[in-house]
Amino acid sequence: MHKRVLFRARWLPYVLVAPQIVITLLFFIWPAIRAVEQSFLRQDPFGLRTSFVWLENYARLFADAAYYHSLGVTAVFSLSVTLLSMALALLFAVMADRAVRGATIYRTLYVAPYAIAPIVAGVLWLFLFQPTVGILAYALNQSGIAWNFRLDGGQAMLLVVIAAAWKQIAYNFLFFLAGLQAIPKSLIEAAAIDGAGPARRFWTIIFPLLTPTTFFLMVVNIVYAFFDTFAVIDAVTSGGPGAPGATNILVYKVYNDGFVGLDLGGSSAQSVVLMVIVIALTVVQFRYIEKKVHY
């Protein structure tokens, strides 16, 4: 039965949802519209003259090798962050689910990083791996690895992936743990009686039953890697090192070109393309993958 709430005054429900609608319009819809509008314009650095240039910003974008480079960087970065954070979160969730003693402590500790602001997480990892003062960087250099993510693009990518994934593990962990606890214990027992060892039970029973959770987390993690990792990149590498930027993901490039390079039109065009990519990814995920994850 669908439960309906009845309000005495007709206007009351509208007033109650109004704040949410105002916030959405003001901070999401309006900027998105302004970005689309801006992407057709070109402005001089002082904002004195603005001219309408049709699709010129887009044309320049798609002719720019640096933009394709950034697309590639984003793909590598998002996939790595998503895979790493989900794989580790699943591993930790399985272990925490088995823990008999101190399960609450494990859970609390695992969830803690989620409460840390992205910029703080970035700075934390920066301190650890800073080539001149970082304690882990020192250890790496001592053991014969020439660690300097300020120079080595691969190392820079590795570091931002780890930092971004580390923060997201907490979130994924919570959902995986809840998913694991929703699996009836008798299913695992039935599989044990059927002769399946722990590894086999995991891959043939537990993992397939977690697919709805996994799918949901995949969508959330990709969106996270595309957008919410801005602060981590900004704090750790600022998109560098190198000229096209070894860690210059799309969202960072939007910021860098728009607010540092002051190319507002080109930056807006990039953000519109980014928006379209994420919308397309989400639609594809829900239309084609979700159908296969229900049992």
Add this chain to the structure above:
Amino acid sequence: MATVDIRAVRKTYPGLPFEVIKGIDCAIADGELLVMLGPSGCGKSTLLRMVAGLERISQGEIAIAGRVVNDLEPKDRNIAMVFQNYALYPHMSVYANMSYGLRIQRLPKAEIDRRVRDAAAILELEPFLQRKPRALSGGQRQRVAMGRAIVREPDVFLFDEPLSNLDAKLRTQMRVEIKRLQQRLATTSLYVTHDQVEAMTLADRLMVMRDGVAEQIGTPMEVYTHPATVFVGGFIGAPAMNFLQGEVAEGGAVRLPGGVALPAGTAAPGQAGRPVTVGIRPEHLAPAGEGVPGLPVTLTVDLAEALGADTLVHGRLAGTDTSLIARLAGHVQARSGEAMALTVTDGAWHLFDVESGRRLADTVGRLAKPAA
């Protein structure tokens, strides 16, 4: 040949101050169906799970087919279990559910197919082999769970309240099917239930449990006609056995409240003055004056419930506060406050020790002993 031997088995959980299973001994013969019956929390499921290997055995040992299995994993015990919630793998088809264990054993494909199709034929599941569990009714799911157990051709079947999620009608039907199947396959089975009708009808032998103790182990009719304790007497049979407080008099007669007395020789001689609990089943009370030999009693009627075939008359033994229920055949008119003359079937009484609740060994059981 697969026997199950439970020897002095005990179970404690860390942090729990008492034992959950307090030393149970039972030898189950090859092909026998033993039903473990008791109220919830009596330890019956725990005992079954110990046989399955899902719970550790704290003390004592369990042997399957003569081999002690205390330290064996469930998969090495060659058992199959049917769970209360069926525990079907929701993401697999019926066929995949039933063949899961066989595929793990790496049996040849043809052999797996033969066994699954044989079981599906027995259980009438053939049209559903490609369906997922969520597309099946409760009864069909139950049958798939049974099928998954059958295909493994195990030494022992373990049933953990397999029918309690079904509605009453389906439960009766599945009960008959389980009985038929078990007789056909002649596989040793342990069956846990809290439903006494299920227990009475299915069991070759019955283990009545309370608080981790096996109060009585015997055939259903033995348990019914010679309950070993007050608890067993009260638990088996519906409505429950009437209990009266009595006292042994000279010559082994037993005085009951309201001036009624069981005849001399009922209790062992030389125990005059000993208090006893006397149990009388409601169905062993009949209207007086029909030439039935027995002990006359008078009932002050409180209320009569017509069940159709029988009438339950609730009342008190005349002149006392001892309440009594009589199950009388047919439709009997009875008004509140009315005095009703009844007869207790000769010898159909049970004497128990007041302290321990145990049946008094010297009771003269005049009800026919079942041919065991």
